[in-house]
Amino acid sequence: MESKLSVFFLLLGFAACSCSASHHDPSVVGYSQEDIAVPNRIHDLFGSWSVKHSKIYASPKEKVKRYEVFRQNLKHIVETNRRNGSYWLGLNQFSDVPHEEFKASYLGLSIGLAGTNGTRAATTFRYESAVDLPWEVDWRKKGAVTPVKNQGDCGSCWAFTTVAAVEGINQIVTGKLESLSEQELMDCDSTFDHGCGGGLMDFAFAYIMGNQGIHTDEDYPYLMEEGYCKGKQPGSKVVTISGFEDVPENSEVSLLKALAHQPVSVGIAAGSRDFQFYKGGVFEGTCGTELDHALTAVGYGSSDGHDYIIMKNSWGTSWGEHGYLRIKRGTGKPEGVCDIYKIASYPTKSNSTGWGG
């Protein structure tokens, strides 16, 4: 008993140590204390960072401008990490991007599309009576999550999370994980959604239903810009869904109930510098002021006394924890950290519909 306890405390001590070290570990945050000690070293750091992220600037003037932005962003990262909070920030591909430009270029949830009354059409919620939820859930471990993708300089987050949620339910029902086409939604789902200009997941689920399915990524690859709609490719595979439902808003327990059964698309107020440079840990804000981005909730769990939800993002693997975000839950705020409980929804699929039908 005693030895078990001491092992427990040993582990606890180790966890606390490694947590605080992550805020200052150069291999995590992308800079060392020496790098930020003198301006010359910061300039060298900018040089090695630009090589790492293949940055090419149009002119020396542009380079000077971007260096200044880099310095400002680095300052924010260093100051935030010095506080040793529950999460840490790091240099990433967005480090030379001013925050306003970042918000305009890399997000893409258009909540305004939902109509003027601001509410969502009420749908049924099939998981309302779910009980005995598991202590933790991770759909990645169950093979229902494809590798992290990258939307690039295009406001297409809505298409990425729509697809991730469909990939999830399709694997759960059919046992097959298929990477599906964001580009098809960008090109063809244009009645209410706007490609790189933003969109909403429920419209995209409705499109997939109306279109009798969505192509695979392989058959309809991502271009990072809007193209013309190719329509049905004869003989190609499509994945169907049977419907979609909204998770009751401002209800953490409802999101967990849904998430215990499948990955869920989630809107988030992501327009903050902390979000732009999130590198790891359990995020608790700062947040943006409005829902402007979308992610896919793929699990939940707890560590070091923090309860969190695991979110898949679409900014490649160098952002966050290999492309993922852990965001705090259980804070008592009905709308959740960064409003994540406001517009969550998921596709449904009955087991008789497989390929095509």
Ligand SMILES: *[C@@H]1O[C@H](CO)[C@@H](O)[C@H](O)[C@H]1NC(C)=O
């Ligand atoms: C944060 O952690 C570092 C390294 O463990 C330590 O040197 C520093 O004093 C801590 N800062 C605060 C504000 O606790």
Ligand SMILES: *[C@@H]1O[C@H](CO)[C@@H](O)[C@H](O)[C@H]1NC(C)=O
């Ligand atoms: C307004 O909200 C109701 C549900 O409360 C919904 O049925 C209706 O479609 C919404 N109108 C618009 C324009 O979004």
Ligand SMILES: *[C@@H]1O[C@H](CO)[C@@H](O)[C@H](O)[C@H]1NC(C)=O
């Ligand atoms: C759906 O059907 C397949 C094949 O019959 C089966 O392997 C799978 O377990 C079923 N999935 C669910 C969620 O019922």
